[in-house]
Amino acid sequence: MKHSADLTSLLQQLLEQCRPLYSQGKVANYIPALAQVAPQHAAVAIATLDGQVHSAGDARLNFSLQSISKIFGLVMAMNRLDDELWQRVNMEPSGQPFNSIVQLEWEKGIPRNPVINAGAILVADVLVSHYSASKTAFLTFLRRLTGEQNIYADQQVYLSELEHGNRNAALAYLMKSFGNIEAEVPLVLEHYFHQCATAINCEQLAQSLLFLANRGVQPGSNEQICSRRDAHRVNAILSTSGMYDQSGEFAFKVGLPAKSGVGGAIVAIVPQFGVITAWSPPLNRFGNSVVAMQLISNLADELGLSLF
């Protein structure tokens, strides 16, 4: 492993190298509040199991967590339901865009995996049905993982998504028609949009997910956040589906479990080592940040982090 100062200067160097790629992507605008974010922002952070955090760029500036929230929701749901969860949602890559509807009808309301929108809405149903105040429980979970109180849901993003959430509502009602959603659909969507609207920064996000690199144990507090088996399962799902229909390419080029969000962030888990996060708002056609993907790819290459 590189010396601390060397690692920080490597992050700065890679950030400046990759930053110009932002002009190749487009900031998400199907959620209008996200379209207001400046496209030039860029950040990278790496948190390691020994408690160190290194970063470069806008690593303490908040962004919208969006689909990366699906990881936290899934871990919370796995902590409440055992194998019953896997009868309601599958664990296969979808080969379809993250908000696709077509497969869901063919497959009788069972989402392909928990990180496409349909799957995450199903997970939101589990949370609404098994936690007395699921939105608060979600934020409390993130605050516990980061050790910081200033993690909150951005109201403007939340309302913007609620207002423009017809596609997600369609997914939820389709699953409800198959009997795979227990709670009332508006309550489930409210939870889902709320968790997607979480505001967080790169340093906090990297630290929050260290337990996935450490067999379920959060290194700072030594708390068992999920079982070793579930940490394995989440990493497996992130490896095969976390980057949607670019997951194969990401495994091919980078070789780490990862998850993207339309806020422009990507998180990659490096088992037994730490967590990398990168953020830059412009996205490619798969909904993955152009700069963040390249940054993580170059960093993993430079440090030899691939699992394969």
Ligand code: DON
């Ligand atoms: O439901 C949506 O469409 C957004 N709240 C989240 C989508 C997302 O982040 C996909 N990731 N790349």
